[in-house]
Amino acid sequence: MMGVVDKIKELDGAKITIQRENRIFVDVDKDRVIGTLYSLKLMGFHQLSVQNVVDRIKDGKFEIFYVLYSHEYKINVIVRTWVDRDNPVIETADKIYPSAHTWEREISEMFGIKVEGNEDCGKPFILENWKDIPPMRKDFDSVKYSSEHFVFRHSEGENE
Amino acid sequence: MERMTEEQVKTIANMLRKRSLWMIHYCTGCGAMELPPTMTSRYDMERFGLAPYVTSRQADILLITGYLNVKTLRRVITVYEQMLDPKYVIGFGSCALNGGVYWDSYAVIKQLDRYIPADLYIAGCMPRPEAIISAFRHLMELIDSGKADGYKRYKRNLAYYKENQRKVLG
Amino acid sequence: MNKSYELFIGPNHPGIPGNFSLKIELEGDTVVSAKGDPGYLHRAFEKAMEGRYYIQNLALIPRICVPEPDINEAAYAMAVEDLMGVEIPERAKYIRTIVLELARVANYTMWLGGLAGTLGLYTLAQWSIGDRDYALDLFSDICGARVYHMYIWPGGVRRDLTPGWEDSVLSYIRYLKNRLIDYDNIFLKNVMFKYRTKGIAVVTKEQAIEWGATGPILKAAGVAQDVRKDDPYAAYEYLDFEIPTLTDGDSWSRAMIRRWELENSLNMIEQAIKKMPKKGPVCAKMPNPLKGYVPEGETYAKVESARGEHGFYMVSDGTGKPYRVAVRGASHTHMFTIAEKVLVGQRLADVSHTLVSLDICPPEIDR
């Protein structure tokens, strides 16, 4: 059990935070993330549970996280990396984790992040005919959009 | 034998129509979860002459079971236009009525009846099978008295509906 | 001459599990390629949750997965508790376990009906969905709602059980256990069922691990993985249960695994009712929910749903609203990574049954 944690600690250029005995955060640079994922997969972290993005608008960054899980060690490793908000480009992980393919499609649609090497990114996935900025970004105002595009029903007696 | 007047034909047609309603099998939202119990042994809506049906050409009722997002709305309109007259629309739950819990969502439409005419709404989130059955009974009454005329309204106000649809669908 | 043709299945199609569409390419009646087309149920949950207080989100989250809403509540509550460092009372743990298992029972009975329906046996669908309804009655006894309960919430559960509820649960379990024998006789032991499902939609052990499968797909392929065992939440660590596994990984094995799990769940509820402390608080003391109360941080909370691992990744910035919530539904991986590959080579008649067998739940994909 201890062995794998030590191995994770030795990953190149990674900042390790052990939040709980079975939950480890690994923060890496953007360039290292594919290599880190690959080494983690070799260690036995076979399952990519979720890959998604947090919009850190104050820092001008997108935080991309990969939640990995290992059947053997029963540990969750969460790999995090940051890219610039102005020019968000990441590299695809679908050669390592096949399920990343669809997560990346979702990310690229919802956040407008370009994923290099994933040919399906950029095609419409969940949304259809979307013309505004990518909706999951923090500067997209959902309430404003919906009141501009849809008409609300007002019940009788309500002040308009 | 005397020929029947048009009025009488209509009365008889309506009476027969209300006894055999086929609803199209399209679950647009989470309200569809209460349909299986309504269809199966416990609540058994077949005793009212209602049955699910698969194709839009043969169906009489279109159930909008809950929220409609813009992508589904496009399909729903196609399905609605494929259906043959007379056709009836029931809006399920508060989402079809006014957006419900998704009032601030960028994807979900509010107010179903701006896009297709609804004959009836069921309140609740989600409506219980009892409410669904009572809505069907109510729809039968409306059909009997000739008040369920959504399809006529759609034809009459086609420009209005098309304009609204174009606005959201782009 | 072009031999292959394209076929759209759904979104308006009785064989599709919910509002989802599938674009398949066929040659004769063999599937050459399959592509899922999601988005019909997209309601922007993750966006909406950022705009509401933690307590308001309770009304939203059960709607992420319709057939089994309680797992969302549990995962969400666990994430919030984890950020706040709250330990929930003992009795609340047991109540959560009972509710979650009951939800699993409701899901599996419905699923059995769905599977039988896609294979053309509607009798079982009539039976099992009717039986599921009695479980919904039990839910409506404790929280007033049949489908969306909003019963599990951060700190424990919303209110105590109604008096005598345990007895009605036990009598329901007794009833359902007898019914399961009938289900077996009419459906699972039926030779036609075997012919239709043996060797169909095989996911081998290597494939399941490589593609990141969870839940019954993984168990049917021979890996005993279950969040309830590996990372116990609620009261699962006090209960005695086994994870069923089979080795074939075909549609038949998955049906058997679910049948086993159904019985397991019933046994677990019985155990939990026996072991549950009879008195005590059901909710930890929590601060005022409308004033910012969740400390900064991020966490990943996961539970075992009927389909696999269901998780919430939650980021809090210390205000009263979550900064970001990302939902992991098991169907996301199961549809796009597994079903799209497994469907290739199937006959058209098996497509809808394969989707049900992999238990694809579209609301979980679209969110």
Ligand code: SF4
């Ligand atoms: S009204 Fe409620 S149950 Fe119906 S679709 Fe909306 S959220 Fe779902």
